[in-house]
Amino acid sequence: MESRSRRVGRPRRLSREAILRTAERILTEEGAEHLSMRRLAKDMSSTPMALYHHVRDKDELLLLLLEVRTARLPPAELPHEPRERLLAGARSLHEMLADSPWAMDALTPDGRVNTPTRRIVETMIDAAVACGLNHERARHAYRVIWYYTLGELLVRFHRERARRQGDSTPWERAMHSLDPVAFPLLAGLGAQLTEIAGTGHYQRGLEAVVDGLLRKGVA
């Protein structure tokens, strides 16, 4: 073997790690809407096409970013009581994605999740079985919980984005022009909703959903 096989030639300017680091920075500092291949390349003083030598396409990039984040998560504690285990699993999913809004697009087609996520899903289905549901009902229960979680996250992200951009989005303007009478009503609703949106409200709804799913005497 040639001992000088390393460090010969031009040093690599790009690497997966460096790309992921820069992408992470853009994501956290400016949000997913600012992460583009062109922008990423510019921030690394490179060209868009150089990136394609390290990732297959933008989807793979986003997927890798999700892997990086989930790997950083502390391992979830698993309560003994099965109902608590179900709740804990849902909270884990919720937390994981609350930090990575941009990953929603990749995750919404079902079953397409990375290994840590899949483990949470399996834990939840097992917990539902331990609560007395048969396998079919347990899978169904998981899905209902997932839909609730997904919907909550979606609304959460949209609200945050709206706040970041101020109140003068094109939609906001359209709202005004379409139904001026409705606006005070909606503004009132908005205030209520912000109040409601605090921490703990996901948890509260989750318990209702879980209890509804675990209730006895339903086929």
Next chain:
Amino acid sequence: MESRSRRVGRPRRLSREAILRTAERILTEEGAEHLSMRRLAKDMSSTPMALYHHVRDKDELLLLLLEVRTARLPPAELPHEPRERLLAGARSLHEMLADSPWAMDALTPDGRVNTPTRRIVETMIDAAVACGLNHERARHAYRVIWYYTLGELLVRFHRERARRQGDSTPWERAMHSLDPVAFPLLAGLGAQLTEIAGTGHYQRGLEAVVDGLLRKGVA
């Protein structure tokens, strides 16, 4: 008044109605991802900027399209039993949006809905009160139901899009390259999920959610 004030000058080639008709056609025939201002203009043998004379921007266009569709909906029947009324309201929202996936983006910021939709929301909150919840819990119940509905719709749309595009989306390829071991498992899951996704599964989960929200003895 001048009786020849109509039909003088060049006839208007574009109109809101014609624009909405063409946009509707593109939406139903090819999906929201093919609806762009440029494409719309081309289909009408016009230029992108001509459209901006009739709608403020693309958001307003989408909003108008949603108005058109909701106006076409048959008026929902309102059952007497409050729990049934709550379920019927949720089903109406679900149906309405199941026909208009492209409207999801506009709807997810809360409270930002057109008049027919707002009426459904009010009906649901009233029904929850009639079920014995106070106003705060009734609003909360509505939101939990909405999150569940939204999540279900989101997964539904993504699945449909994936089916339309075949199995070789960039994501699918990324999945293979990342974890080949995982794939058979996920493929199995996918089959189960498709089976589960049939009609009636939204309804079944909805009842569990509603019963969980209406259960007695919870603060």
Next chain:
DNA sequence: ACCTGAACACCGTTCAAGT
């Protein structure tokens, strides 16, 4: 192997000019 530059096929929107 790694990177560049030009190009392809798109976006939504603005601006100045035409009739």
Next chain:
DNA sequence: ACCTGAACACCGTTCAAGT
């Protein structure tokens, strides 16, 4: 008032060429 054409500031991705 209604419409056009050119332009601005973007996208993701491909292709052919450079070192």
